[in-house]
C-alpha cells in the first residue's frame with residue numbers, strides 16, 4: 001500500500017470557508033487525509049482533514065490526542081483547534097495547526113546532489129533528535145520518522161515533527177503500584193512505518209519501541225548527510241531489510257565519525273531500553289567543534305547561505321506554480337513528494353490510561369484544550 005491510499009478525502013477548493021478558515025491551497029495529501037494552507041484573521045495555518053469511516057479507526061483523532069500532549073514542546077506544531085463537522089453530508093474531522101514552510105525531504109531534494117552540507121545536516125539531525133526525546137519523555141513513540149514528516153518552521157528556525165496519526169503510547173499504568181511501566185511487546189502487531197527508514201525490527205513486524213524511532217532517525221540522518229541510502233531504489237521491503245541487516249558500519253563511512261558512535265549505541269538498544277539522548281547530543285557537540293560548525297550560521301535553505309540564491313530563492317516562483325498545479329492532483333502530490341513506500345499495519349490505538357507524564361503535559365495544555373471539541 002502506498003502512502004497515498006484510495007481512502008476518500010474531503011476536497012476543499014481555494015477560497016472556500018471551512019469552519020471559519022479560508023482555504024488558500026492544498027499542500028498535499030497522505031494516506032488518510034489532506035492538508036490545506038488556510039487563513040483566518042490574517043493568520044496563516046495548516047488544516048488537516050479526514051473523512052470518518054465507521055469501520056476504520058480515526059487517525060486524526062489519535063493525532064489530535066497526541067499533539068495535545070506535545071504542546072509543551074517547541075518541536076511540534078501548535079494545535080489551534082480540532083473538531084468534527086459535516087461536509088457534503090459526510091462527517092469529517094479537521095485539525096488546525098502551525099503552518100510549516102516545506103518538508104525537509106523537499107528541501108533536501110532542492111540541494112545539489114540532494115544532500116545538505118555537514119553543518120545543516122548535523123543541526124537538522126539534532127533538532128529531530130530533540131523532537132524524539134521530547135516525544136519519548138511524554139510516553140509516546142512516533143513510528144514513522146522521516147524527513148517528509150518534518151516541516152521547516154522559518155519563524156522559529158526549527159523543524160517541527162508532524163504526522164502523529166500513527167504514534168502510540170509505550171507506557172501504561174501499573175495498577176499494582178500506580179507507577180508507569182513499559183508496555184509488554186505485542187505478539188503480532190503488523191507492520192507500521194516506511195520501508196526506507198524503518199528499523200529491521202519493524203520489517204520483521206515486531207512491536208516497536210523508542211529504539212525503532214531512533215533507527216528511523218539514524219537512516220534519515222544519513223540521508224541528510226549523503227543524499228541517499230544504499231536501498232533508495234529498492235522497492236521490495238524484504239530486500240531493503242536484508243540490505244539493512246548486512247550494511248553494518250559501512251553505512252557511515254562517508255558521514256562524520258560521531259554518527260558511527262551513535263549507531264553503536266542504538267544497535268544495542270532492546271525493545272524497552274531508554275536511549276541515551278544526552279550522550280548523542282554530546283557527540284554532536286563534539287562534532288560541531290571538530291568540524292567548526294557554527295550553530296548561528298544560516299541553514300542551506302536560508303537567506304545568507306551559499307545555496308540560497310541559486311537553489312532556493314529563484315526556485316520559489318516556479319515551485320509555487322508547480323504546487324498550485326499539484327493542488328488539483330492528489331496522485332501527483334504523493335508521487336512526487338512521497339516516494340517512500342509505506343505499508344501501514346493496524347492503526348495505533350489510543351490507550352485508555354493516560355500516562356503520568358502525558359497527564360502533566362495535558363494539565364499544561366488545559367487552556368488550549370478548551371478550544372478543542374472532538
Ligand SMILES: Nc1ncnc2c1ncn2[C@@H]1O[C@H](COP(=O)(O)OP(=O)(O)OP(=O)(O)O)[C@@H](O)[C@H]1O
Nearest residue numbers: 003027028029030031035046098099100103162163
Ligand atoms: N503543519 C503542516 N504545515 C505544512 N505542511 C504540512 C503540515 N502537515 C502536513 N503537511 C504536508 O501535507 C502533506 C500531507 O501530509 P500528511 O501528513 O497528510 O501525509 P503524508 O505524510 O504525505 O502521508 P502519510 O500520512 O500517508 O504518511 C505533506 O506534503 C506534508 O508535508
